[in-house]
Amino acid sequence: MPPSFETLRRLVATQGPVLAPGRPGLRLLLLIALAAAIAxxxxxxxxxPQPEPLAPPQPVSGSLRTAPASPLPPRAVSPFPTPGSGAVLEVTVHVTGKVHRPGVITLPLGSRVTDALQAAGGVRKGTGAGALNLARKLVDGEQIVVGMPGSAAAPIVADPAAVVLDLNAATPQQLEQLPGVGEVLARRIVEYRDGHGGFRAVEQLREVSGIGDRKYAEMKDKVRV
Structure with missing residues (x-):
């Protein structure tokens, strides 16, 4: 055994009782060890490790594709003028004379004299329609008189040619009542009106194909803008 180990052994044997902790020291060491174990x-x-909630998913960049909209069903094309087209949809007439409810009556465009008489309550008993053309189409602003005084059945009707038409609101049927205007020319007048944003002056009728100086002279006093 080396001399250094022998010297150490002797020192431990000599100082062993001094280094022994004894019972109080041993208890203290046990308390320290227990506290260390608890800590x-x-x-x-x-x-x-604690579980952490997942972050919400980030939106995908780019535009989202949407399902194609179902095609709309085809719309039926009405033969009558539609609102906003500049055409008159109604006619207003004055029914007077021997009817049950005389007065001003508004009827749909295309109504006839017989419709106006029915709307006025019909002709009074003992009074006939006389010379009235019950099948004639009504003209906006006209007066229908049933039963003139002194004549039981001598009705008169306002002359449609005497009515002044608005070039920007008249329908093709109304334009046909102008002197010298037929179906074709009435359609040309409406096409000119739609293509030029309406009439600004009566003189513009000269620019419509088919209206010469003579026809214009017959029409100018029966139209307005």
């Missing part, structure tokens, strides 16, 4: 357990419990 280590608490630390280990607190060091356990």
């Amino acid at each position: 280590g357990g608490v630390h280990a419990w607190r060091s356990q």
